[in-house]
Amino acid sequence: xxxxxxxxxSLIILEGKNCTLQCNYTVSPFSNLRWYKQDTGRGPxxxxxxxxxxxxxxxxxxxxxxxxxxxxxxxxITASQLSxxxxxxxxxxxxxxxxxxxxxxxxxxxx
Amino acid sequence: xxxxxxxxxxxxxxxxxKVFLECVQDMDHENMFWYxxxxxxxxxxxxxxxxxxxxxxxxxxEGYSVSREKKERFSLILESASTNQTSMYLCASxxxxxxxxxxxxxxxxxxxxx
Numbered sequence: 021x022x023x024x025x026x027x028x029x030s031l032i033i034l035e036g037k038n039c040t041l042q043c044n045y046t047v048s049p050f051s052n053l054r055w056y057k058q059d060t061g062r063g064p065x066x067x068x069x070x071x072x073x074x075x076x077x078x079x080x081x082x083x084x085x086x087x088x089x090x091x092x093x094x095x096x097i098t099a100s101q102l103s104x105x106x107x108x109x110x111x112x113x114x115x116x117x118x119x120x121x122x123x124x125x126x127x128x129x130x131x
Numbered sequence: 132x133x134x135x136x137x138x139x140x141x142x143x144x145x146x147x148x149k150v151f152l153e154c155v156q157d158m159d160h161e162n163m164f165w166y167x168x169x170x171x172x173x174x175x176x177x178x179x180x181x182x183x184x185x186x187x188x189x190x191x192x193e194g195y196s197v198s199r200e201k202k203e204r205f206s207l208i209l210e211s212a213s214t215n216q217t218s219m220y221l222c223a224s225x226x227x228x229x230x231x232x233x234x235x236x237x238x239x240x241x242x243x244x245x
Contacts, residue, residue: 024173052231063135063221063236064174109173113231121173 022047024112024122032128037100041125043093043110051113055084055095058107058124067095067108100129134158135237137222143243150209152240154222163205164223164234165189165197174221180205181227212244 024045033039045053052071056064068079070086070093077084081104083096097104110122138153156163164179166189176189178197186197194216198206205224209216219241223234 054233061140062238063223065236066233069231069233117228119176121175123171123173 026122030126156224160224
């Protein structure tokens, strides 16, 4: 069964600190992996997409990594800001354009 | 700037009522989707449409139907609402090849069925 598991479920960090969110998947075959950010009361917005051949991709203070061998991805946030408080969702596309969503990591950045 | 709008942010209905959720996108996207989002379960696909008057069942279509009469508009219908359909409903749209192309989401409709 295709699954996407994210950890931790929730996280609280102080403003300015870095953090790393994890995504492990069992989706096969693998097409791509996308990270979304969902602010409270809003729909998800794409941060980055990674294909099989990509190891690292950055979008401002967000850096995603992908290890296709171990089927793991991470999202690293540098110098966190209050506006980073959101849910971060990992989505893996498999065969036939089938999307499998993770349940998300709820991040809270505090002063 | 892509815009996906949903007719209501919050909706309260009674058991047995017929409920319509409307979604409109302004980017001329072929694909449109309806998801529900529940705590601990993530987003689950209810239905999607890849063209006008075309629809495909997603993972949890039971109790729902959809309508796509115009390219920009995709409606989700709950024929007889039940309490287990209380949820956040998200609409999304994308160009063809939605496995690769980004899905753009609306703000969601939080539906409560009493």
